Amino acid sequence: MTVTVASPLRDELFRNGYVVVPDVIDPTTVIKPVLEEYARVLDELAADLAAQGQISSTYAHLPFEARLIQIAKESGSTHTQHFDVTLPQNNIRADTPxxxxxxxxxxxTCPSVLDIVEQILGPEISVNPVQHVRLKLPAHALGDDPDPMMGKSPWHQDGAVVLEEADETEILTVWIPLGEANEENGCMRVIPTDRSAELANHCPSPVKGAHIPDAQVDQAAGVTLPMSAGSILLLHTRTVHDSLPNRTADRLRVSLDLRYQPTGQPSGREQFPSFVVRSETYPERVTTEPTDWRNGWLEARSRLAQDEVPTFNRWDPNSPLCA
Ligand SMILES: O=C(O)CCC(=O)C(=O)O
Incomplete structure (x- = not known):
């Protein structure tokens, strides 16, 4: 199914590679409950780590940000997967968090987000399984754990993190700060990129994920994008982008990056589930219950815990460009 949408927002996105749309998400009714969920995840994690002797206290008296930083430092791990909204790309177990x-x-499934997505993709929308929460720790707290979910993201194009079969899929990245994101705590940075640009050669790395080496990016053209909670950033699959390091002493930078695509096009990660979130033609196919969404992921986890998980990487580490 090809997309035939005409909208000024789509034109702007395709021309520049990015659009920041302010005041899309209600911080009180939509964002605050997400942060409260992460606080409960941290409660459970802290209790488990304390029971295993990996931390000396649950640090229950500390506010969320200070507590996560303290626990990450003391346990020597960022515990990303406990918060993440997708499965890892390998070593999936029946109990992978x-x-x-x-x-x-x-x-x-926030209607005001989907209204924006519809202006880019049209009315048949699925959520693509490439999605993450990033609780970006201060660089000093990362220790030897260079996890890009918790630290700086390297330069890349999002089209490079899915398989070739999705090269023509109109995957739209919607990046959502759950608090202030600025130059100090590590906001996003983009190179204005037309949608007709080629996918650059990426280098796979267990540490950084698929990335374009710094020397191959015109970094002087980078545009930093400070944003507030409630706003969203749109990127297309060819937009070259990274994020700045978190240089604060004691603050997190918290965000979700979600991806949407026209229903019926390859997701580029077929072993993971996609869900229809809006449909003019088949409204009965829309996933409206969180339980159905949850079960879709949990079934994928059970299946993948038994099967060999194919790699989602298509890049050659031995390419001369990666030397
Ligand atoms: O949130 C970040 O730091 C990086 C996000 C990113 O690069 C992406 O969503 O593709």
Missing amino acids: IHLGDAVFKLL
Whole structure:
């Protein structure tokens, strides 16, 4: 199914590679409940780590940000997967943590977000399984754990993190700060990129994920994008982007990056589930219950815990460009 949408927003996105749309999400009714869910995830995590002797206290008296930073430092791990809204790309077990809370589902299906997405993709919309929460820790707290979910993201195009079969899929990235994101705590940075641009060669790395080496990016053209909670950033699959490091002493930078696509096009990660979130033609196919969404992911986890998980990487680490 090809997309035939005409809208000024789509034109702007395709021309520049990015659009920041302010005041899309209600911080009180939509964002705050997500942060409350993450606080409960941290409660459970802290109790488990304390019971295993990995931390000396649950640090229950600390506010969320200070508590996560303290726990990450003391346990020597960022515990990303406990908060993440997708499965890892390998070593999936029957009990691999994943956070599939009602508040996250409400954000994923937020009508005001889907109204914007519809202006780009049209009315048949699915949520693509490439999606993450990033609780970006201060660089000093990361230690030897260079996890790009918790630290700086390297330069890349989102079209490079899915398989070739999705090269023509109109995957739209919707990046959502759950608090202030600025130059100090590590906001996003983009290189204005026309949608007709080629996918650059990426280098796969267990540490950074698929990335374009810094030397191959015209970094002087980078545009930093400070944003407030409630606003969203749209990127197309060819937009070259990274994020700045979190240089604060004691603050997190919290965001979700979600992806949507026209229903019926390849997701580029077929082993993971996609869900219809809006449909003019088949409204009965829309996933409206968080339980159905949760079950879709949990079934994928059970299946993948038994099967060999195919790699989602298409890039050659031995390419001379990666030397
Ligand atoms: O949130 C970040 O720091 C990076 C996000 C990103 O690069 C993406 O969503 O593709």
